[in-house]
Amino acid sequence: MIRKRSLLRRTAAVVTAGAAALVLAACGGDGDDTGAAGHGGHHASASESASTPASPSASQGRHNAADVAFAQGMIPHHRQAVEMADLAPDRARSAEVKKLAADIKKAQAPEIRTLSGWLTSWGEEVPAEGAPNHSGHGAHGMAGMMTDEEMGELEGLSGEAFDTAFMEMMIKHHEGAVEMAETEQADGVHAPARKLAARIIASQSAEIEQMNEFLGKG
Numbered sequence: 001m002i003r004k005r006s007l008l009r010r011t012a013a014v015v016t017a018g019a020a021a022l023v024l025a026a027c028g029g030d031g032d033d034t035g036a037a038g039h040g041g042h043h044a045s046a047s048e049s050a051s052t053p054a055s056p057s058a059s060q061g062r063h064n065a066a067d068v069a070f071a072q073g074m075i076p077h078h079r080q081a082v083e084m085a086d087l088a089p090d091r092a093r094s095a096e097v098k099k100l101a102a103d104i105k106k107a108q109a110p111e112i113r114t115l116s117g118w119l120t121s122w123g124e125e126v127p128a129e130g131a132p133n134h135s136g137h138g139a140h141g142m143a144g145m146m147t148d149e150e151m152g153e154l155e156g157l158s159g160e161a162f163d164t165a166f167m168e169m170m171i172k173h174h175e176g177a178v179e180m181a182e183t184e185q186a187d188g189v190h191a192p193a194r195k196l197a198a199r200i201i202a203s204q205s206a207e208i209e210q211m212n213e214f215l216g217k218g
Helices: 003-039 041-051 056-062 065-091 095-121 148-155 161-188 191-218
Strands: none
Touching: 065 095, 065 148, 065 161, 065 191, 095 161, 095 191, 148 161, 161 191
């Protein structure tokens, strides 16, 4: 009887020790998981590691050389479009051309301020206001920019001749802006810049279609 009780005590001790070891192991395991996974154990670790490379907040804060080139190129490009639009009130004959010019100025002048703000926040150079924008190849090789000669020609026109020249030049100008915006969409990483590029593509493509219709009617 005594031997049986002793055996029961030893068995209980072994079971108790085994349970304690399991508890300690489990606690140790939790500590390791927390250190490796941060908050939330294994499940959080998996979701965090999956989202880290392409985190939306990270992509919105990042920018690359394509974003800088887009902003530095589009500023003088927009400035020239606004300069062309400023000629319309005194020279255009068509009410449609005058409205189109007003719409172009209304859209692009605020975008110049937005683009300039990005460059300043990135510590990059904002193109100077008086920088020459009409070279034959355009600043930074930009597509669609008018030359000094073309701008001088446009300034000297009025009436229907101005309307026709304005739309033909602005179509070319808009096509260059769309090309630049498509490059930003393909190569840029700054989310707001990519959104602006998408807006430029949509709005200026629509205006190109509108101007082609006007020219067709003429």
